[in-house]
Amino acid sequence: MFGWFKSKKPPESTEKATQKVESFLDPSAVLEKFTAITGIHFKKKESITTSKLIHFCRNHHLYSFDELYSRLQSDSAILEALINVLTVNETYFFRESRQIYFFVEKVSRNKEKVRILCAPGSTGEEPYSIAMALLEGGIPAQRIEIISLDINSDVVALAREGRYNARSLHKTASSVQEKYFIKEDKIFTISDDVKRLVSFYTLNIFDDHLFEMGKFDIIFSRNMLIYFDESTVIRAVERLGRLARSKDTYLFFGHADFVKTPPTLLERYEEGIKFYTIR
Ligand SMILES: C[S@@+](CC[C@H](N)C(=O)[O-])C[C@H]1O[C@@H](n2cnc3c(N)ncnc32)[C@H](O)[C@@H]1O
Known part of the structure; x- marks a missing residue:
């Protein structure tokens, strides 16, 4: 037993x-x-x-x-x-904002719709900053479409929620905070008027689904290429360049993203701002 x-x-x-x-x-x-x-x-x-x-x-x-x-x-x-x-997802609102104000001024000169890619958009601060800057520049919401993508699915989920702490807003003017955020218990929630201008996707830029995103008038790719080696930077930039609508498409990168201009790009300067177009 x-x-x-x-x-x-x-x-x-x-x-x-x-x-x-x-x-x-x-x-x-x-x-x-x-x-x-x-x-x-x-x-x-x-x-x-x-x-x-x-x-x-x-x-x-x-x-x-x-x-x-x-x-x-x-x-x-x-x-x-x-x-x-x-992945390192560090970001904040109005980071390197001179590039943003520069292109807002360009967009305000005509009346056409503008499609903007933010790759990578991390937790959403950059694409939402672009949306707010455009609205502040008097561009009507109907003219604005922003696509934000990032390889990290957690940050994409946070971006869609649009809830931030004060640290993310340390470069955001208080007038902008008051206009586009709802503040509750130290949490700043982005307003629906801004949220609806941005679509967020989880996507690796080396995945060919990238080419299903369509063409863009302005492409932001800031502070991602710093994590790649030189040959990968060239490959990434060539892929992003294929999303340019035309040779007039502006491409903006972060200051430290590359030292040598990748072969598919032309380096340009206007009003002290560096940007790129495709060759
Ligand atoms: C430091 S953040 C930069 C965010 C924002 N552009 C900025 O400048 O504040 C870098 C982001 O790149 C994303 N990333 C890295 N490799 C990627 C890839 N292959 N495809 C898409 N996103 C990628 C990371 O997940 C991270 O959120």
Whole structure:
């Protein structure tokens, strides 16, 4: 009769045999795969990235980088979760705003509809800043269409919510805060009038769905290329350039995004503002 109790608890030796042991050795295969998919490299930050990877594996019950690597081959949810952990999404409203005011002035000179791409848009501060600047410049809402995309699905969800803390608004004039945000308990929610001007998508710029977005009159791609190596910057810029409606399309990049102008672009200056057009 005691045999039943004995069989419920495995003998000690069997218990040990089924315990998995962590072994985090070389992350390079995982990182190379991640770079091949996203363009993002970790050359200067390998040790901090390795710590993040170990933490990620523990959260997902993965015991080695080899195990993570094989899950990445077939499990798109793991890839998405890893992208959401390893991307840097720092942004704020009216960042590098001189470029924004410069193009608003150009847009205000004619009466046509304007399609603007913001790639990447992170948590939404940049595309919403563009929308607010256009409204402040007297451009009617019916003329404005802004598409924002980002590879990180968590930041896209936050962008759609449009709720921010004061830190995100440190460069936002108080008159703009009052006009376009609803403030409640230290949270600033973007108004529906601004929200409806921007559509948000989760998309990797190296995914060919990019070319289903249509053509754009103005393309912003700021502070993403800094995470890519030189050949990837050239590839990314060539792909974004294919979305330009014409040779009059303005392309704006961040100050540190590249040192050498990629071959598909022409560097231009007006009123002290650097922008690019396609060749
Ligand atoms: C530092 S934020 C810049 C946000 C905003 N443009 C700005 O300048 O404030 C960089 C963003 O690029 C996104 N990103 C990185 N690689 C990407 C890729 N291959 N496709 C689309 N977005 C990407 C990241 O998820 C991150 O949100």
